[in-house]
Amino acid sequence: MFTKGEVALVGAGPGDPDLLTLQAFRFIKQADVAIYDRLVSEEIMALLPSHCEKIYVGKKQADHRVPQDGINQLLVDHAKQNKKVLRLKGGDPFVFGRGGEEAQFLLANKIACHVVPGMTAASACTSYAGIPLTHRKVARSCTFITGNLQDNGALDLPWQTLNDAEQTVVFYMGIKSLPIIAKQLIAAGRKSNTPAALIRKGSHKDQQIIKGCLATLEALVVKHNIKPPSLIVIGDVVNTFADSQLKNIGYLSAN
Template identity: 55%
Template sequence: MDYFPFFMRLRGQRVLLVGGGDIATRKARLLAKAGAKLHVVSLAIESELEALVARTEGSLRLGEFVDTDLDGVVLAVAATDDAGVNQRISEQAQARHLPVNVVDSPELCTVITPAIVDRSPLVIAISSGGEAPVLARRVRSKLEQMLPASYGRLAGLASRFRQAVKDKFGDGDQRRRFWEKVLEGPIAEQVYAGNEAEAESMLANELASETGQTGGEVYLVGGGPGDPELLTLKALRLMQQAEVVLYDRLVSSEVMELVRRDADRIYVGKRRSEHSLPQPEINQLLLNLAKQGKRVLRLKGGDPFIFGRGGEEIELLAANGIPFQVVPGITAASGCAAYAGIPLTHRDHAQSVRFITGHLKNNDPNLSWPELAMPGQTLVFYMGLMGLEEIAQMLLKNGRSPLTPVALIEKGTTREQRVIVGNLQTITAKVEEFAAKGPTLIIVGEVVSLRGHLDWFGDRDRQNVN
């Protein structure tokens, strides 16, 4: 992030605008709308800009920019067609530690003007850091279509009750929950319908009857294999509601970026033979937080009910009467296979697919290997990197063809995805050669041979090793 986004209060403040043409006028419109007093310096000035100066009770000086024009201003804006003048304004403003914006010259700016969606008092700013302003405007256009004008009236209603809600609820979480109920329920619908008086009456009644006493709840959410675009809509909604998040190492940083910013985050990740928090303690922590009235998000990589131990976690919650929701996620098998161009089933190659944990208890291959070695099926081993050699040897020992294709997918669905392909005889050596690291997924079966034809990502974005 090259620029830290913030909103600057300009009402009644003096702002320097150097330039008198069309671009300067467009800037002046926004500054005037924010209540700034315009101090315009230019050799010539358009009539609309001159009117804006008068309307804002600002000042106008016809002439060249001089350093003293920066006296008493809180912001400097350069909108001339003279690169030398623009640079001098930038240098002089920065020397005084004044924020400065130079139109179409992000390298000279300390602040930039975003594309704006105005639903005052709700204002949305979109910025590309000056690198792609047309894209920022396209995003603004899409948001303009999505957000009705009544959002501004809804924000105004919330503003009028803000202090009353703050007085009633001393706890920030209680206030947040109250406002979420208001802004997502029938009160908001009355505003959208134009019935603001009715909405205000309903909000007053809701506030008078609200006790602020709410019970805790747990959301058990599958975060998918890594690509944030694979999250479900329900997962995104609950990720934005939760006050506390317990997450593991398989949840990608891109997915974590979508969690509510002010939520408390607790890492409970696990590696082979290394648990930051043992499973029974995770279960108890979920229970304790819910009993405190918290909305708790248990965010897991993949799907919580496929080798995710989600059943153990909700078992304790159910026994203690804690409400919970379970949101499935795209499991690693389907996500990673799809991104690697490997169909898990195919009429000519595999009529069934089996999901198997690759964690071999005490290094003991206690699986039904004769069944797994049968042809006509696809085997997907989760967490099998450390046991890869043993897996290959046991399948060979029980009759699976040495030429059976095998793919190991590393960091599947992410930009760091690698696919290492071999067969039961060669895959172990190939994986060692390319020093694969977790998280990984292993796919065994004839369907792997199809990936050359069906790899829709190819070498453009992800690395393939054959």
């Protein structure tokens, strides 16, 4: 586990502390300083030891309280003070979490680092919503995509590769770009009535699961006032279970 002057990049999962790995829990309990993201839940923050210094570096779209270069340097500076530095990230550090960049910077500065995987939202939140990412004879592949708009307001993606009816597509950070996503997927050949779901605050006690189809997603966002953090799931797997069956799935009813 920790020795002095090193960093652990720890995936905190989507929010439910029961989804932490044992290794993540051990690093959390040993931390001298925690540098944490916006999507780390209050329940997980409460697990930190009382002496641990907490530094918030959360990001929203177009609102980065601490730029990535600043986060990288914070990690190095605290490690050089011989602290046990916990970089606590929502989901998995290596899935749209910039954990690779942080690890590269640490190693370039001769700082030892551990990488502790966490349950990425696409896997954990869909499970809590009763949506299997793959399902025999329904979906034989799954693609994770970031829906973040580029600086020019465009979303340049290989749309033609996403038109397979047996492919589940999950968009992270795609609420603001949803009109483009729906339009481009339909233009690429995905049927407008393809089942789709919006999952907001997945695995939290107040999670929202809104189902519809590709053509109605934009209207559902407005109707239900869906805000980030939310996942967009597109594919026939969305309707694998009837709503009446979901209450009998253990991890759903337990939450």
